[in-house]
Amino acid sequence: MLKHIITLIWNKKQKNFLLFLEIFFSFMILFVVFGFVISNLRLYQTPLGFDTVNQWVAPLSIEEDMADSTETALMKTRLLNEISQMPYVESASFGCRRIPFRQSMWTTGTDDNGFELFTCILMGDEHFAKTRGINIIEGRWFTEDDKLAKYTPVVVSSKLIEESFKGRKYLDSLFVFDEDLGDFNRIVGVFDHYKYWGEFEEEWNATFVYMPSTSLKTILLNMKIAENAPPDLEEKINKRIIEISKFSDLTIWDLEQRRIENSKDTWTPMIALMAICGFLVINVALGLFGVLWYNISKRRAEIGLRRTMGATPGNITGQFISEVLLITLFAILVGLLFAVQFPLMEFFDTENINYYYAMAASAILILIVVFVCSVFPSSQAAKIHPALALHED
Amino acid sequence: MLKNYFTLALKVLGRRKFFTFISLFGISFTLMILMLVAAFWETEFGKNPPLSNKDKIVYGMRCEMWKEHYDTITKIDTQMIDKLMVFDTTITTETKGKSQSMSSPSLHLLRDKIGDVPFAVNRTIYSSRNTYDIFNKGKKLTFSTVYTDPQFWEIYDFKFLAGKPYYQSQFDNQEQVAVISRKACSEYFGISDNYQNAIGQTLPMDGKSWTIIGVLAEVDVSAGSVNSDVFIPYTNMPSYVLESKDFMGPFIAIYLADSPANRAKIKSELIAKSKVIPLPDPDMFEHLDLKPMTYHEQYARHLIYDESPERSLKLALSSFLVVMLLFFLLPTLNLINLNVSRIMERSSEIGVRKAFGAHSGNILFQFVFENIILTVIGGIIGFVLAYWLIDIINTTQFLENTKLSFSLPVFISSLLIILFFGILSGIIPAWRMSKLQIAKALNVNQL
Numbered sequence: 001m002l003k004h005i006i007t008l009i010w011n012k013k014q015k016n017f018l019l020f021l022e023i024f025f026s027f028m029i030l031f032v033v034f035g036f037v038i039s040n041l042r043l044y045q046t047p048l049g050f051d052t053v054n055q056w057v058a059p060l061s062i063e064e065d066m067a068d069s070t071e072t073a074l075m076k077t078r079l080l081n082e083i084s085q086m087p088y089v090e091s092a093s094f095g096c097r098r099i100p101f102r103q104s105m106w107t108t109g110t111d112d113n114g115f116e117l118f119t120c121i122l123m124g125d126e127h128f129a130k131t132r133g134i135n136i137i138e139g140r141w142f143t144e145d146d147k148l149a150k151y152t153p154v155v156v157s158s159k160l161i162e163e164s165f166k167g168r169k170y171l172d173s174l175f176v177f178d179e180d181l182g183d184f185n186r187i188v189g190v191f192d193h194y195k196y197w198g199e200f201e202e203e204w205n206a207t208f209v210y211m212p213s214t215s216l217k218t219i220l221l222n223m224k225i226a227e228n229a230p231p232d233l234e235e236k237i238n239k240r241i242i243e244i245s246k247f248s249d250l251t252i253w254d255l256e257q258r259r260i261e262n263s264k265d266t267w268t269p270m271i272a273l274m275a276i277c278g279f280l281v282i283n284v285a286l287g288l289f290g291v292l293w294y295n296i297s298k299r300r301a302e303i304g305l306r307r308t309m310g311a312t313p314g315n316i317t318g319q320f321i322s323e324v325l326l327i328t329l330f331a332i333l334v335g336l337l338f339a340v341q342f343p344l345m346e347f348f349d350t351e352n353i354n355y356y357y358a359m360a361a362s363a364i365l366i367l368i369v370v371f372v373c374s375v376f377p378s379s380q381a382a383k384i385h386p387a388l389a390l391h392e393d
Numbered sequence: 394m395l396k397n398y399f400t401l402a403l404k405v406l407g408r409r410k411f412f413t414f415i416s417l418f419g420i421s422f423t424l425m426i427l428m429l430v431a432a433f434w435e436t437e438f439g440k441n442p443p444l445s446n447k448d449k450i451v452y453g454m455r456c457e458m459w460k461e462h463y464d465t466i467t468k469i470d471t472q473m474i475d476k477l478m479v480f481d482t483t484i485t486t487e488t489k490g491k492s493q494s495m496s497s498p499s500l501h502l503l504r505d506k507i508g509d510v511p512f513a514v515n516r517t518i519y520s521s522r523n524t525y526d527i528f529n530k531g532k533k534l535t536f537s538t539v540y541t542d543p544q545f546w547e548i549y550d551f552k553f554l555a556g557k558p559y560y561q562s563q564f565d566n567q568e569q570v571a572v573i574s575r576k577a578c579s580e581y582f583g584i585s586d587n588y589q590n591a592i593g594q595t596l597p598m599d600g601k602s603w604t605i606i607g608v609l610a611e612v613d614v615s616a617g618s619v620n621s622d623v624f625i626p627y628t629n630m631p632s633y634v635l636e637s638k639d640f641m642g643p644f645i646a647i648y649l650a651d652s653p654a655n656r657a658k659i660k661s662e663l664i665a666k667s668k669v670i671p672l673p674d675p676d677m678f679e680h681l682d683l684k685p686m687t688y689h690e691q692y693a694r695h696l697i698y699d700e701s702p703e704r705s706l707k708l709a710l711s712s713f714l715v716v717m718l719l720f721f722l723l724p725t726l727n728l729i730n731l732n733v734s735r736i737m738e739r740s741s742e743i744g745v746r747k748a749f750g751a752h753s754g755n756i757l758f759q760f761v762f763e764n765i766i767l768t769v770i771g772g773i774i775g776f777v778l779a780y781w782l783i784d785i786i787n788t789t790q791f792l793e794n795t796k797l798s799f800s801l802p803v804f805i806s807s808l809l810i811i812l813f814f815g816i817l818s819g820i821i822p823a824w825r826m827s828k829l830q831i832a833k834a835l836n837v838n839q840l
Contacts, residue, residue: 018733022726029719063633235528248600251524251535268791279422280723286415287727294412294734 005323019291019324020331023366026284027335030362033277035342037270038361039354040200048259049193049203050100051133054225055255056234057099061247062219073214079221079244080213083237084127088229093127094218096211100196100255101262105204108178117164119156120206121178122194125213129155129191131224139171139189142210152182153210155189160205181209199259200266285369293377296320303381304389313382320378321371328370332363395762402763405739406770412735413767416728420771421778423724424814428779428807429786430717432797436613438689439802443549443612443619446649447688450548451513451659453503453646454691456667458678459493494678497521499642500627500635506670507683512658513648517544520630521643522621525598529581536577536598539618540627548649549619555588556607564626571596571603577622578608598623613796618645620794638673640681648685660685728818736760736822743826744835753827760826764819765812772811779807 009016062072076094084092098105109118128134129141137158146153151174161170174184195203211218221241225233234252242250296303303316339359343352406413440447503518510516519541527534546558559570573596579585582594588608595602603625612619628635634642648663650656667683686694686702693709694702743756783797 015733018726018730022723022730025719025723025726029723232531234526234533235531238526238528242600249523249525251526264793276426276720279426280720283419283422283724284727286418287731290412290415291730291734298737 005319005326008323009327015295016327019288020327022284022287023328023331023370024335026280027332027362027366028338029280030277030365031335031339031358033273034361035348035350035355035358037274038357039348039350040266040270042351042354042357043200043202046195046203047193048195048199049134049191050196051224052100052255052259054227054229055132056223056225056237056252057255058221058223058237058241058250058252059097059099060219060221060241060245061249062216069216072216075245076214079241080127082240082244083221083223086237086240088226088233089237090224090226091127091131092221092223093131094125094211094213094215095128095132095220095222096121096123096217097219098122098196099220099253099258101198101258105197110176110178112176115164115168117175117177118205119160119164119177120204121181121209122196122206123209123211123215123218125211125215125218127213128208128222131222133224134194135192136189137192139187141189141191142208146188146210147212149186149210151184151186153188154181154185155191155208155210156187157194157203157206158190158192159203160207161190163205177207177209185209198262198266200263281365281369285373288370289373289377292320292324292374293380296377296381299381300384300389303384304386307384307386308390313379316382317375317378320381321374324370324374325367328367332366336363398759398762399766401759402766405763406767409735409738412731416731416767417771417774419724419727420768420814421774423721424768424772424775424807424811425778425782426720427810428775428803429782429797431803431806431810432779432783432799433792433795435800435803436795436797437615437692439800441613443551444614444688445550446548448653449650449656450688451648451650451656451663451685452688452691453507453648453663453683453685454497455495455684455686456498456502456640457493457495457682457684458640458672458680459682460677460679462492492678494641496641498644498646498683499637499639500644501638501642502640502670503644503646506640507646507663507666510648510659510662510666512650512655512662514651515544515548515649516646517548518542518627518644518646519545519618520627521645522618527581527596527598534577534580536622537620538598538623538625539621540625540630542627545624548647551612551619552610554608554610556592556605558607559626564628567628568626569601569603569629570606570626572607572609572624573605574609574620574622575611578605596623601629611796612794613798615793615795640673656687660687725814725818729821732764732818732822733825736826740826740829740833741835743829744831744833747829747831748835756827757820757823760823761816761819764823765815768811768815768818772807772814776807 080092080094083089106121107118108121109116111117124132124142126142126144126146129136134141136155139155141155142153154177156165156170170187171190172186172188174186176183177185191208193203194206194208195201196206197204223237238250238252242248306316307313336359339355342348343355346352438447500518519539522537522539524535524537527536543559543561543564551558554575556572558572559568563570573581573591575588578588578591581596582591584591591605591608594605596605597603603623609624614620648659650659663683663685667681670681672678672681684702687706690702690706693706697705697708697712699705699708746756780799783799786792787796
């Protein structure tokens with residue numbers, strides 16, 4: 001049976017070659033687009049690890065080298081007290097200048113501990129975890145007492161534990177992180193996630209270093225706002241910050257808005273690509289349908305003969321569908337040969353599993369489209385009455 | 394003759410409506426998307442104000458300072474040779490690492506250290522964007538602001554709806570004047586038709602009040618700085634920014650060449666200059682690299698980052714071409730596939746024509762002509778669809794600041810695309826058909 005179908009395909013190789021080419025290119029295009037979409041959606045699914053709704057951040061223009069440190073420290077203490085006392089402000093804290101969704105970072109790497117330690121450094125005071133909504137899964141976040149600690153405490157992400165501390169005792173132990181952060185740092189806690197680069201970015205490991213709110217290094221004022229805050233609250237906060245800090249160049253960023261804007265950069269090409277791809281699939285499907293329909297109707301005589309010889313309508317449908325599916329399978333197989341080069345050569349910076357998902361998704365979609373497009377013309381052909389079909393000749 | 398072909402083509406199209414629909418669907422959608430791409434290309438890379446000088450400018454917006462660390466390894470081999478100790482010392486230095494810092498340059502570096510560059514006929518220095526919150530009747534507006542010199546208005550040819558830019562004297566006197574965008578004007582002053590009324594009004598921002606002297610027409614490109622809301626003379630910036638002796642700061646310089654070819658000369662002059670400028674703190678960093686780039690290079694760099702801007706451009710262009718080619722290929726193959734099947738229907742017609750002395754060339758021409766008619770019809774539908782889609786994209790701001798528009802170059806390139814598409818998808822089936830033997834063609838049963 002199979003051999004017979006292959007012979008049939010081979011006999012019409014010129015016509016079938018065009019069909020093969022079309023399916024092959026459809027597969028390749030779908031593979032690349034699905035690879036892009038799937039890898040992004042999989043990243044999108046991983047948790048951010050912090051709240052963005054009702055989160056306001058205001059960077060203050062404190063320059064580390066120009067500021068009068070005592071005066072600035074006093075100002076920062078006053079600012080934090082007064083802002084967190086304001087109605088509708090649930091809590092406030094100071095953190096380092098890395099605003100989420102802004103893609104700036106400070107990384108450090110060292111092997112002074114006897115193992116490789118590579119991490120992104122972030123800073124926050126004792127209120128930061130509560131304000132930003134960071135989830136502590138082990139140990140604790142910083143407290144007021146940490147100001148007196150001999151070794152600056154740090155809280156690390158579970159990803160860093162996985163990467164560097166697996167099988168080691170890490171809680172309440174001292175490690176070297178970066179020479180700028182003192183000789184040693186004590187890990188006092190672990191949080192689950194902090195994907196601050198953006199929703200479609202891979203999560204980097206992170207280390208929060210304790211900085212008291214008086215420090216010149218933490219210039220970002222973070223506020224958690226109550227859900228029922230009145231619309232004029234922002235203007236009030238803006239005026240109060242300017243009044244206390246004397247920095248007139250103030251912008252308050254809404255993290256939720258920043259998240260939406262940042263994600264738009266990925267959503268826009270994704271939607272555009274999917275729309276184009278959708279159109280291509282419809283186009284190919286219609287074309288395929290037309291070609292198959294036409295080709296099958298050209299083979300009426302053959303069908304009539306087979307029906308007279310005792311083939312059931314099911315046999316006829318099966319023959320045509322398997323003919324088309326066989327060409328499709330062959331085209332997909334050749335496509336897979338090319339597609340497999342992507343994970344092997346590591347063309348793009350993405351996990352290899354995404355390529356395999358993309359291969360499976362595009363192969364399945366193409367098989368479904370081809371199947372649907374061939375069922376109708378084939379069953380039409382099978383309905384042909386043998387007497388009528390043979391009569392034409 | 395052509396008239397005959399034309400009537401025949403329309404008759405054939407009407408005979409098999411379903412096939413005509415499939416063909417037209419594919420053609421019109423493909424051409425619609427190609428026209429959209431052409432419109433996007435024209436908006437982003439065409440010579441439209443304020444970026445009419447697009448292909449004559451060189452950006453000095455990136456500077457890198459770096460230093461390599463070396464490890465000196467001393468290895469001493471001791472050997473006993475003839476009862477004497479022999480020392481063989483080898484000292485090797487190997488690079489241990491590189492510390493580098495990348496940023497936009499400072500005013501000090503651009504104005505005092507680099508200064509004028511040969512082959513550049515004009516130069517502007519302006520700051521990267523700052524944002525300020527402004528409250529207007531309880532509503533928050535976040536305005537992006539750029540601090541510039543007066544030459545900014547010479548290199549960028551903005552269209553003014555009202556007023557004029559600031560000049561050298563106003564710049565030197567640190568006058569608190571501002572040019573604002575049309576959007577900012579309607580958002581803050583509520584003026585959306587008679588823009589002259591905004592001139593002379595004041596805008597409170599950053600603790601100062603700014604007198605409005607000009608209102609700009611809408612800018613349609615996505616390019617960052619020209620899309621800002623407020624433009625102010627940079628002499629109004631805080632003195633610690635203006636007087637900083639650091640090499641890194643928030644500034645961008647643009648050098649204007651008198652011809653596109655001279656951009657390369659400006660680039661190499663800038664690179665040569667950066668090699669001889671002494672660094673402020675040689676212990677920190679030993680080398681300075683300026684990365685001058687053209688408009689297209691800095692555009693490509695946003696899409697595909699590479700250390701060298703030239704390579705970024707090459708990578709972005711080639712991936713764009715590959716994507717377009719793939720996109721183009723599939724509908725074409727589809728159409729060829731359809732045409733090959735359909736054309737068989739007409740083998741008897743071809744047989745008769747050939748029997749009466751028509752050349753292969755005549756037949757080839759007829760079929761290609763028919764296909765061109767089909768694509769032109771599809772092209773018209775695609776054109777209407779594209780026009781409609783551009784309107785949707787612009788009103789929903791799907792591409793944010795980028796506003797697509799149809800213009801003559803877009804129309805001409807669309808026309809070329811249509812012709813190319815028609816010939817390409819018609820020629821293979823027509824060629825196969827024209828080669829048909831008369832006897833074979835006539836032998837087909839349904840005459």
